[in-house]
Amino acid sequence: MKISVVGTGYVGSVTAACFAELGHEVICIDIDEEKVQKINDGISPIHENGLGELLRKHTGRSLYATTDYQHAIMNSDISFICVGTPCDEDGKIDLTVLKKSCKSLGSGIGKKDRYHVAVVKSTVVPMTTENVVIPLLEKYSGKQAGKDFGVAMNPEFLREGMAVYDFMHPDKIVVGAHDQRSGSIVSDLYKGIECEVTRTNLRTAEMIKYANNSFLATKISFSNEIGNICKKMGIDCYDVMREVGKDFRISPHFLNSGAGFGGSCFPKDVQALVNRSMEIGYEPSLLRSVIELNDRQPLKMIELLEKKIGDPANKRIAVLGLAFKNGTDDIRESRSIPVIDCLIRKGAHVVAYDPMASDNMKRLFDNIEYASSAARALENAHACLLMTEWDEFRNLDSELAGMHRRLVIDGRHLIDPHSIENEIEYEGICW
Numbered sequence: 001m002k003i004s005v006v007g008t009g010y011v012g013s014v015t016a017a018c019f020a021e022l023g024h025e026v027i028c029i030d031i032d033e034e035k036v037q038k039i040n041d042g043i044s045p046i047h048e049n050g051l052g053e054l055l056r057k058h059t060g061r062s063l064y065a066t067t068d069y070q071h072a073i074m075n076s077d078i079s080f081i082c083v084g085t086p087c088d089e090d091g092k093i094d095l096t097v098l099k100k101s102c103k104s105l106g107s108g109i110g111k112k113d114r115y116h117v118a119v120v121k122s123t124v125v126p127m128t129t130e131n132v133v134i135p136l137l138e139k140y141s142g143k144q145a146g147k148d149f150g151v152a153m154n155p156e157f158l159r160e161g162m163a164v165y166d167f168m169h170p171d172k173i174v175v176g177a178h179d180q181r182s183g184s185i186v187s188d189l190y191k192g193i194e195c196e197v198t199r200t201n202l203r204t205a206e207m208i209k210y211a212n213n214s215f216l217a218t219k220i221s222f223s224n225e226i227g228n229i230c231k232k233m234g235i236d237c238y239d240v241m242r243e244v245g246k247d248f249r250i251s252p253h254f255l256n257s258g259a260g261f262g263g264s265c266f267p268k269d270v271q272a273l274v275n276r277s278m279e280i281g282y283e284p285s286l287l288r289s290v291i292e293l294n295d296r297q298p299l300k301m302i303e304l305l306e307k308k309i310g311d312p313a314n315k316r317i318a319v320l321g322l323a324f325k326n327g328t329d330d331i332r333e334s335r336s337i338p339v340i341d342c343l344i345r346k347g348a349h350v351v352a353y354d355p356m357a358s359d360n361m362k363r364l365f366d367n368i369e370y371a372s373s374a375a376r377a378l379e380n381a382h383a384c385l386l387m388t389e390w391d392e393f394r395n396l397d398s399e400l401a402g403m404h405r406r407l408v409i410d411g412r413h414l415i416d417p418h419s420i421e422n423e424i425e426y427e428g429i430c431w
């Protein structure tokens with residue numbers, strides 16, 4: 001099939017490259033000329049395992065990028081909308097970019113005499129496709145959804161760092177459709193991937209994505225709550241959760257207590273669902289607590305630090321890990337951000353290190369020191385805060401020797417407390 005992908009950020013570039021790998025012809029559309037150029041040069045616009053290889057393999061053959069919506073729509077049969085859907089200041093989903101892309105897509109569909117299917121892949125709160133996307137497409141195309149063009153909603157469940165693998169080996173493929181014909185066209189695109197396609201309606205597909213992310217975020221906040229209670233009683237919560245996870249009804253995944261969840265999805269998606277629930281007259285008290293606990297959790301790192309060293313003012317504090325998780329340079333909603341912010345306000349001298357994300361963090365904090373290695377960051381530091389689950393932080397040893405005080409506060413349970421040598425003081429956020 002001939003596919004166009006609108007928005008070639010994280011999800012868009014992975015979707016485009018993976019559909020090309022499945023044998024489809026793909027045109028990427030973006031308003032960012034730099035991204036378009038990168039894709040046409042076979043360079044990945046984001047840091048993601050395996051994506052560069054796929055783009056090098058398919059660019060110039062079955063895949064290219066353009067800023068020209070009209071050209072892309074004319075030369076494809078299906079368009080996947082993969083633009084960002086952030087939250088505004090009140091936590092409400094911000095559909096500005098989605099609406100703009102629907103306007104351009106609608107105009108393109110209006111000028112076409114062949115059937116075209118518009119597919120929402122962006123995460124949107126339930127009923128957005130029905131109440132916002134379809135009316136805009138109809139308005140700007142002058143055509144009728146279901147009759148002249150098709151509409152579907154196909155949420156994406158990939159994880160950053162594992163995005164290509166997740167796209168090609170999904171647990172589920174969900175296709176919500178306005179009409180049978182669009183649903184079948186979208187489902188057929190996934191032939192070649194070993195996974196059953198679940199067919200449903202538009203709003204159910206939208207809700208599956210929010211329920212999925214909210215449940216995973218709830219598992220993390222639940223584990224953090226148990227971890228905080230365990231810490232107060234001297235119980236090892238990691239021993240506890242390991243046993244809890246053996247229950248097949250629970251599973252061992254996403255039970256790792258720590259400094260909380262970050263990233264471009266969980267925080268904004270749970271928040272958007274809370275907001276949408278309030279709009280329809282339901283108070284989502286559990287989801288609110290999930291967010292509140294997650295907001296408080298990183299500040300526990302500071303509480304532990306102050307308990308150990310007192311006022312951090314003028315003390316050199318090493319923050320190891322800036323990315324929101326390992327395997328990515330993405331710092332969106334990273335739990336390091338509130339920690340660094342708080343340390344700066346308290347007058348500490350912050351020295352940060354991350355194997356990938358320092359350049360991104362420099363755009364947010366240009367008033368802290370950035371080190372080129374963990375060892376450099378730790379030189380003469382009064383404490384080390386471990387914030388991201390990078391493997392290289394699991395075996396810190398000689399690096400700790402240069403510290404002024406060998407105090408490690410572990411926000412990700414990276415170091416086995418039982419393996420700690422005598423001269424190192426260790427505090428786990430939940431241990």
Ligand SMILES: NC(=O)c1ccc[n+]([C@@H]2O[C@H](COP(=O)([O-])OP(=O)(O)OC[C@H]3O[C@@H](n4cnc5c(N)ncnc54)[C@H](O)[C@@H]3O)[C@@H](O)[C@H]2O)c1
Pocket residue numbers: 006007008009010011012029030031032035082083084085097100101121122123124156157158159160264265
């Ligand atoms: N990042 C993830 O891991 C992930 C996973 C699953 C779902 N999602 C969802 O997918 C959507 C996209 O997320 P993302 O992280 O890929 O976003 P992103 O910000 O990385 O990418 C969005 C892209 O859209 C482009 N864009 C902006 N305006 C445009 C327009 N008018 N026309 C065409 N392109 C335009 C931007 O230049 C950018 O390249 C969101 O709804 C998100 O919630 C993200």
Ligand SMILES: O=c1ccn([C@@H]2O[C@H](COP(=O)(O)OP(=O)(O)O[C@H]3O[C@H](CO)[C@@H](O)[C@H](O)[C@H]3O)[C@@H](O)[C@H]2O)c(=O)[nH]1
Pocket residue numbers: 123156157158159160161213216220253254255256257258259260261262263264265266324325
């Ligand atoms: O036991 C755990 C597991 C994760 N995390 C944290 O949770 C956050 C998110 O991790 P992860 O889910 O691996 O990353 P994302 O790439 O944000 O992926 C999530 O968000 C995507 C966007 O919606 C979804 O598509 C994915 O299915 C969903 O896992 C990170 O800060 C992790 O440090 C924990 O604190 N404890």
